[in-house]
Amino acid sequence: MSQNIFSDKIELLVLDLDGTVFGNSRLLLEEIEDIRSLVDSGVRVVISSGRALHYVLGISRCLGLEDVVICEEGTVTYDCRTHELILLGEQKDLILLKNNLSSWLPFCIIPKEAHHDKNVIIALDREPRINVDEFLNEVSEVISTKNLNLNLTRSDEMINLMPPNITKGYALEKLLKSEKINPDSVVAIGDSLNDLSVFDVVKYSVAVSNSHDLVKEKSFYTSNKTNGHCVSEIIKFIISNNKQY
Numbered sequence: 001m002s003q004n005i006f007s008d009k010i011e012l013l014v015l016d017l018d019g020t021v022f023g024n025s026r027l028l029l030e031e032i033e034d035i036r037s038l039v040d041s042g043v044r045v046v047i048s049s050g051r052a053l054h055y056v057l058g059i060s061r062c063l064g065l066e067d068v069v070i071c072e073e074g075t076v077t078y079d080c081r082t083h084e085l086i087l088l089g090e091q092k093d094l095i096l097l098k099n100n101l102s103s104w105l106p107f108c109i110i111p112k113e114a115h116h117d118k119n120v121i122i123a124l125d126r127e128p129r130i131n132v133d134e135f136l137n138e139v140s141e142v143i144s145t146k147n148l149n150l151n152l153t154r155s156d157e158m159i160n161l162m163p164p165n166i167t168k169g170y171a172l173e174k175l176l177k178s179e180k181i182n183p184d185s186v187v188a189i190g191d192s193l194n195d196l197s198v199f200d201v202v203k204y205s206v207a208v209s210n211s212h213d214l215v216k217e218k219s220f221y222t223s224n225k226t227n228g229h230c231v232s233e234i235i236k237f238i239i240s241n242n243k244q245y
Contacts, residue, residue, distance in 0.1 A: 003237060005221050006204060009245040010043055010238045011185040014172060014198060015231065017049040017059060019191035020208055023227040027062060031228035034235040036064045041239055046070065046175070048168045048188075048198055050160075052118045053078055053085075073153070073194060074171035075120035075162055087120055088171060089163025093148040094122055097161065104142055111158065122161040135159060153194070169197025176201065189234055191215060206234055 015021055021031070039045055045063075048070040049056050056069045057078070066080045077086040101108060111125045126135050136154050143150055143161075151164045176183055186202040188195070191211040199205035199218055207219035208230040216222045223230040 004241050005237055006187070006241045008182075008184045008203065009242055010187055010204070012044045012046060012176075012181055012187070013038065013235070013238065014046050014048050014186060014188035014202065016188075016190040016192070016195050016198075017047060017051060017056065019210060019227065020189055020195075021047075021059070021063075021228060021231060023210065025227075028228040028232070031232050032063055034232045038235045038239060039064065041242065043238060043242070046172070048074075048172060048190075048195075050168075050194060068175055070168055070171045070175070072118060072121045073160070073162060074166050074168040074197070077171050077175065085119075088174075089120065089166040090149070091120060091163060093150050094120065094161065094163065097143075097146075097148060097150070098122060104146060105139065108139070120162060124159045124161065125157065129157070132157065132159070167197035168194060169199070169201045172198055173201045187234060187238060189231060206230070 035045060044067055045065050046068050047056055047060055047065065050073045051071060053071045053076055056071045060069055060080065068077060068079050070077050075088050077088065097104065107126055108124045109127055111123060124139065132154050136152060136159055139159055140152060143152065149164055150161045153160045176186065183201055184203040187204040187206060188198045188202045189206040189208065190198060191208045193212055193214060195215060196218055205218065205220045207216045207222045208226055209222070209224050210226045223233055225233050
């Protein structure tokens with residue numbers, strides 16, 4: 001491939017999962033083969049996802065990866081090589097909320113399907129459901145009244161509560177520093193607003209074509225390809241680029 005969008009040798013590729021490695025369809029065989037070819041060429045691949053650890057490990061194994069994974073929006077880091085699990089962020093207020101959930105937020109539930117195997121993040125749903133923005137305001141008011149130092153994020157239907165100041169980018173930055181990896185040698189591919197913290201850490205940020213508009217605006221390069229097709233495209237760029245070093 002003749003196109004080269006990098007000016008440094010690439011040592012590490014960071015991949016978001018939902019909306020990036022895959023969309024609503026199954027994993028692409030070409031993408032799996034390209035990821036494995038990239039690893040064989042000496043480039044590391046790290047998964048960075050909001051999903052729970054066991055889910056991310058399952059996808060990592062399908063992709064043939066045995067490296068570090070960043071999960072639960074950066075609150076969980078697991079090294080597949082050493083089996084070291086690191087939990088980031090002060091959890092005291094999360095535990096306090098969980099222990100008092102039925103009295104403080106009687107209209108909320110912790111849905112099993114959204115919370116299965118989560119180590120840190122508390123996912124909340126509401127019964128009966130209302131507009132998610134209104135739900136967020138309800139929970140925010142209680143969090144404020146109880147003086148809990150927590151960060152609230154929302155998905156399409158639920159709310160996530162997590163320690164403040166922890167992001168996927170924060171976890172990645174700690175990883176790069178601990179392993180002495182130059183951010184100028186790192187490429188990150190993502191599609192959602194929670195990927196922006198990762199983009200802030202690396203030199204080469206890539207938005208898939210199905211990304212949120214702000215993600216495209218903040219990216220170093222925006223692909224015209226979706227999901228796994230974009231991942232394969234960028235991998236080919238990296239392998240081609242690295243041949244000159």
